[in-house]
Amino acid sequence: MCGIFGVIGHIDPGRAAACRDLMAHRGPDGAGLWTGDGVTLGHRRLSILDLSDRGGQPMAYADGRYRIVYNGELYNFVEVRAELEARGETFVSDSDTEVLLAAYAVWGPDCMDRFNGMWALAIWDDAERTLFLARDRFGKKPLFYARTGCGFVFASEMKAIMPLMDTIEPHDELTRSSRRIMHYESTDECLIKGISRFPAGHFGVLRDGELRLTRWWNTLDHVMDVPDSFEERAELFREIFLDACRIRMRSDVPIGCALSGGLDSSSVICSVAHVARHASGSRISSDFQHAFNAGFPGTPQDETPYARRVADHLGIPLTTLTVDPLASVNELYSQLYLFEEMHLTMPLPFMLTYGAIREGGVTVTLDGHGTDECFAGYLFTAKEALADAGCNIRAARGVLDAFYYGRPQSTQFPATPRWKFVLDFHLQRLSRALKGAGGVSCRDSGHPRWKELDHLTRILYVATHESILPTLLRNYDRYSMANGVEIRMPFMDHRIVTLAFSLAWDDKVRDGYTKAVVRRGVDGIVPPDITWRRTKIGFNSPVVDWMKGPLKEFFLDEVHSQAFGQSALVDRELARTRLEGVIADPDATYAQGEAAWTALLPYFWEQAMLKGRR
Incomplete structure (x- = not known):
C-alpha cells in the first residue's frame, strides 16, 4: 500500500522526487527512485509485509529485465509464492511485491487471474522497452496518467502529475455540477483537464508512446x-x-x-x-x-x-x-x-x-x-425488488417490510406513513410500466449473461461497477x-x-430483510x-447539525468572503440560498444539507486544489 509515480521520457531526478513526495502521506515509511534510459520510477512506501529494506521499491526482478512500482496488497501471495517456488523461482524477501513481480515474469498479464487482492502497478520491461500498467478488478487502488512535456506520466494521485503540466484547468462539467458526482469515477474523466483515469479491471501496454488498453476482468x-x-x-x-x-x-x-x-x-x-x-x-x-x-x-x-x-x-x-x-x-x-x-x-x-x-x-x-451495493442495502433498489416479486403477495410484502423498516427515523430522515410508502412504490412501478421503460442498462448490457439477471441484480450491478x-x-x-x-x-x-x-x-431481499x-x-x-437489526443509518457527516450549530459561522463567513465572490466555479446565489435554507429551517432534512454542501463544494475544491489554500 503506497504511492507510485513514473515518467516514460526525461525528467530531472530532483523534480521527479518532488512529484513523488507530494504523495508522502500515502507512504510515510520510505521512498525510492530509479532512473534508467528514458524511464523514471518513483515510490512512497507504507510498510505492511516484510518491513525490512528488502521489501522496498522500485524492485527489480532477479535478471534485471523487469522493474516494478506497485500500490496495493496481494492477499494470496503465500499461495502464489508456493506455486512459483514449485516452478523453481527463488525469493530474497518476504514481501508480496516480489511474488507479484515473479508471477508477471513467469505468466505475463495472465498472472492477475491468480491474484486475490487490490493493486495499481507499473512494470518496466527493459528488454522490450515497454511499460505494463494494470489495475485491480474493481478499482480499489487509483491510477492516473497524462502526457506532458516530460513524456508519459503516471501516478497514484493527480497532485503528483499536476506540477508537470503546462496549464491546470478544471473540467467544467464535473466541477460545476453535482449531477455526475456519483458517476464519473468509473470513466476516464478527471476533475483536471489533461489527466485520465486508468480503468479498473484493465491492463495496458505503453509501446513507442502508444498506450493500448485491454479489459482483463468482467464480473459477468x-x-x-x-x-x-x-x-x-x-x-x-x-x-x-x-x-x-x-x-x-x-x-x-x-x-x-x-x-x-x-x-x-x-x-x-x-x-x-x-x-x-x-x-x-x-x-x-x-x-x-x-x-x-x-x-x-x-x-x-x-x-x-x-x-x-x-x-x-x-x-x-x-x-x-x-x-x-x-x-x-x-x-x-x-x-x-x-x-x-x-x-x-x-x-x-x-x-x-x-x-x-x-x-x-x-x-x-x-x-x-x-x-450495500452487492447485496441490496439501499432504499432506491426497492422498486426493482418489487418488480421481481411481481404478483407474489408474500414476497412483495417482504420487500416492503425490508425497506420500510430499514429506514432511519428522525427529523432529518422524515418518516413516511406505511400506506404512503407502499402506494409510492406501486405508483413508481405503474409509471414505469406505462412508459414502457426498458429497465436498467450499463456498458455490459450487451453481455450474454446480462439478460439472465433479474431487475434487482441489474441495478446492483450498475451500483457496484x-x-x-x-x-x-x-x-x-x-x-x-x-x-x-x-x-x-x-x-x-x-x-x-x-x-x-x-x-x-430473493437471496438479497427476503422475509423482510x-x-x-x-x-x-x-x-x-x-x-x-x-x-437482525433492520435500521440502516450509514456513516455520513451530520452536515445539517453542523451547518445549524458549530460550523454555522464558518459557512456564513465563507459565502460572504471576497474569495467566494470571485470564485469561477461556484453558483454563488444557489449555494447561499441552500445554505441559508438549511440554517433557517428547523426541520431541515439530510437531503437539504447534502444539497447545500454540494452547491458549496466547487468553491472549497477550487480553493484547495487550484488556489493552494491549506
Missing part, C-alpha cells in the same frame, strides 16, 4: 452455478467470507477495524475474531483487537452504542473518536487537497477517523465496504491513505462479488441483535 464472465437451497447458498457465502477475512489478516503490523456498529463492519470484525479462534495459516496477524468508532453525540448519525455492543461481545476495546467539527474545520482545505475529488458529504469525520486509527498504532483496517461503489472505493482510499492507513475489504473479495451476481434477487444471505451467513458469528 465469472457468474457461477449456486446451490439449490437458500441455506446452502448462505453457507457458501459464509465459507468464502471467512476465507476472505483470513487472507486479509496477513500482516506484519497490527490490524484493526473501523467499526460503525452496523451489519457490515460488525460482520467483518466478528469474522476476524472467529478466524483467529478457529483457523491458522502463514502470516496471519494475531494482533487484531483494535476497533475504532466515530461518534456524533446528539445527532441521527451516531451509532456508538451499537459499536460498543459488538466490541463488548468480542471482549475487545473500542476507541471512540468524538468528532468536534469546530476543532477540525481549519483542516478542511488541506483535507480536500489530499482528497482531490468531489463527493456528497464533508470529509472531516472520515479523515479524522483514520487519523485516529493511525495514531492508535494501527496501519491496516478490515472494513465492511461493498455490502459504474456508480456508487467505484466512488466509495475511491473515497475510502483517499480518507485512509491521507493518514497512511491501508483498508482491506473482505466483502470486495472477487469471489464474494461474483457470488453476489450469481444469486437471485435486506442483505438476507449475508445476515444468514454470519448468523451465530455476529450478535443476533446486530445481525
